[in-house]
Amino acid sequence: MPRLLCLLLSSLLIPAVAIAAKKVPARAGAAHDPLADGEAAYQDGKFADALRILAAHLQKEHDPSLRKRALRMVFAAAFYEGDKAASEAAIKELVTLDPSATAIASEYPPQLVAFFDQAKAKAKSEPVVVAPVVETPPAPEVPVEIRHTAPAPDPTLTGAGTALVIVGAAGAATSVALFIADAILGGQLVRDTTAYNADAARTDAAHSLLLARRQQLGAIEVSALVTAGVSVAALSAGVIMLVKARPASGTVALGVGVGSLFVRGRF
Secondary structure (H helix, E strand, O other): HHHHHHHHHHHHHHHHHHHHOOOOOOOOOOOOHHHHHHHHHHHOHHHHHHHHHHHHHOOOOOOOHHHHHHHHHHHHHHOOOOOOOHHHHHHHHHHHHOOOOOOOOOOOOHHHHHHHHHHHHHHHHHOOOOOOOOOOOOOOEEEEEEOOOOOOHHHHHHHHHHHHHHHHHHHHHHHHHHHHHHHHHHHHHHHHHHHHHHOOOHHHHHHHHHHHHHHHHHHHHHHHHHHHHHHHHHHHHHHHHHHHHHOOOOOEEEEEEEEEEEEEEEE
16 A cells, blocks of 8 residues: 555656756756747747847857858748748748758648749849949049249348459459559659669669559459459359358159059149
8 A cells, every 4th residue: 555655646746846847947058049949939920029039040150051050930920920032032042042942742741832932033033133333444644743933032031142243343343453553653654663773874863763662563463353252252242142041942853653653843
């Protein structure tokens, strides 16, 4: 009798434990499979939930085999929900991944098999649109001219340079005049000295006069040389100042084309 009672209790407890085990929720750290969730909703006839879960899954899934599995459920669920456009889009992607894909009559009702075959034939008959290749002609060479405008001349350098040039020119004229005067007076002194030496009555006064004229000629020659040196220095300094006062200006042209670059300059 006790043995029979134990057997009876065990037969009642085993199914209860099995049922409780099925109802134990998944642990927090367990892996989540959205494809399995979508398939469970599809099997339960919750086609709207299945479409929502599978649509989110397809946005992240890149494995072709898993995408084909999800697309088979999407096309059927969308058809049952009355969204034939979404069902046809799923079929089109499915046959793109697997041209031999079919809807087996043992798995789907006849109207769904017919819709699949129709959508597959339509997808295969649609032409593949290839974007035309447009060749862009090379751009012509377009010269770009960059003009450089020189700044205004420096008034200080310009004034000083002009003044030095004027002084130098005046000094040059003066030195030329002194050289001419020296040549004339020197010629007269030579003639007077020759006449003095030829005269038998050579007085001391005449001799002193010749000496004074000779000293005067020496002073004129020195003045002419100094004036010439000063004029050359003044002219040189004036020209340098005028050049510095007016910076060089010019035009630079740059040309840019396909595979070429040219530069032209004018100063």
